[in-house]
Amino acid sequence: MTPQIEVFTRNLELTDRLRDYVTKKVSKLNKLINDVEDTRVDLSYVKSARSASDRQVAQITIRGKGFILRSEERADDLFAAIDEAVDKMQRQISRFKGKRQRGRGDGTPASEVAREPVAEETPTDIEEMPIIARRKTFSLVPMDEMEAIEQMKLLGHEDFFVFYNANTNAINVLYTRRDGTYGLIEPKLG
Template identity: 40%
Template sequence: MELTIKSRNGKISDRQRAHIEEKLSKLERYLHGITSITVEVQHEQQRNAGEVYRVQTTLVAEHGVILRAEERAPDLYAAIDEVQEVLQRQIARYKDKYWRRSREQRRAPNGLTPAEEVAIAEAEAAALATPTEVGSEARVIRTKTFRLRPMFVDDAIEQMELLGHNFFVFQDAETMQVSVLYRRRDGNYGVIIPEVG
């Protein structure tokens, strides 16, 4: 398993790095075939919560499995512990829903590589920007391009839930149209199908 640790602002001490490695390497007990885990640590100042650490983690495993977790805590160690717990729950959920499927069904329908799946996941994550402070102007800070993955709506719902996102862009396998799946406030889902006009 390849573990990449990035810090956007500030340095990560050897002790902190060892804690991250220790916690996240335990995930291999629950899911075999983890190919890589990317951890991004950011130290932030928030108006209501004071200083917090934000830890974003993307786990890539065999069969195109991508899990993503993001947690905030005033202490880096607590944030890492929370991320590990979230990923552990996601692994359990994945196993419950997918583990019993045949090998052919688990394979991505268009043969995307895990790296391409990560690019899709990161593009969707980038679209969920952190809220700006009241009174400041929002602006586009990042633009990403990624390949659409043809899948059925049920598969898109599961992928969106595994990634922890509020929306998911995909190519509908039935109509081959680009669609946007989103979570409604009432807990249900909606699908937006754009029409060129």
């Protein structure tokens, strides 16, 4: 069974023709990679873009067991943006599959390697709590630092990437420094 392709729009109407076009193009991507859990396509019209050729935006996100791949493209025509995003995603899938075949760590799931969870502290005064605008959960797959850099690039994350380091058996944060190099934060319990 192929995973459902979810199509979301912002500032434009989703016509049957557009939905069929997206489904036809994106369903080909799901055949290129195994273990796809869900595929999301976001289409939008950004009227505040400086250039008219950047106003139609197509973003494709494929989530699967142990990976998230994302591509975004802009064009003056929405169908062209979709085609370019699909082409970019095909390149990312082949690049990801090449990295995956070389292997990562010893294959032990993070859930088996992780130590006992730390009990969460609950604040006593609810009124003083800062507002959390967004909460995100994701699965961590053991990987080394070089693969974390590759995943960071594949996802299009510019600033940081959180990953489970297979070499140190700890959660690390990879970040981009101002000079273009990378930094690695290795937290330790105090």
